[in-house]
Amino acid sequence: MSATLDFMRGTETREPSQRLDLMALLESIQEDAQEAGEDVQLHGQIIAPYNGKPLALKRCIVNLVENAVRYGGQADIKIEDTEAEVVISICDKGPGIPEGSLQKVFDPFFRLESSRAQQTGGTGLGLGIARNIARAHGGDLILHNRSEDGLCAKLNLPR
Numbered sequence: 001m002s003a004t005l006d007f008m009r010g011t012e013t014r015e016p017s018q019r020l021d022l023m024a025l026l027e028s029i030q031e032d033a034q035e036a037g038e039d040v041q042l043h044g045q046i047i048a049p050y051n052g053k054p055l056a057l058k059r060c061i062v063n064l065v066e067n068a069v070r071y072g073g074q075a076d077i078k079i080e081d082t083e084a085e086v087v088i089s090i091c092d093k094g095p096g097i098p099e100g101s102l103q104k105v106f107d108p109f110f111r112l113e114s115s116r117a118q119q120t121g122g123t124g125l126g127l128g129i130a131r132n133i134a135r136a137h138g139g140d141l142i143l144h145n146r147s148e149d150g151l152c153a154k155l156n157l158p159r
Contacts, residue, residue: 017053020049020050022049022057029062041077042077051159052137060141107128130155
């Protein structure tokens with residue numbers, strides 16, 4: 001029941017949009033992770049303020065960073081900022097996701113392994129919530145396996 005409520009809260013869009021310093025938000029997430037002993041690197045800059053929902057965006061990005069660290073040992077965050085959009089790619093060096101499951105992982109309660117939730121925590125809701133947040137901002141969240149080891153989560157946020 002609690003997991004279902006978390007999922008519903010994650011799709012809620014009542015938070016007002018506002019101009020925010022998305023770079024400062026990313027730096028804060030990186031600092032928090034590093035203070036917890038996690039390997040999180042940040043590359044690139046966001047030049048202009050972004051109009052969005054700060055708490056929702058933080059929830060989305062923190063989920064992606066935590067997944068990268070949990071399943072891939074580290075998170076490498078790359079930022080691309082253009083006039084049209086901000087693209088935040090969060091990549092790891094883990095095992096990736098089987099090609100046939102790249103879309104299924106967005107389904108509520110879907111887990112790659114049933115025992116994984118007990119070992120690593122989680123309910124199978126985080127990626128669905130993250131994608132819903134991206135879409136509420138007019139963007140999307142796309143997952144792809146890297147040619148070398150690992151997975152990249154690409155968060156596209158139009159300006």
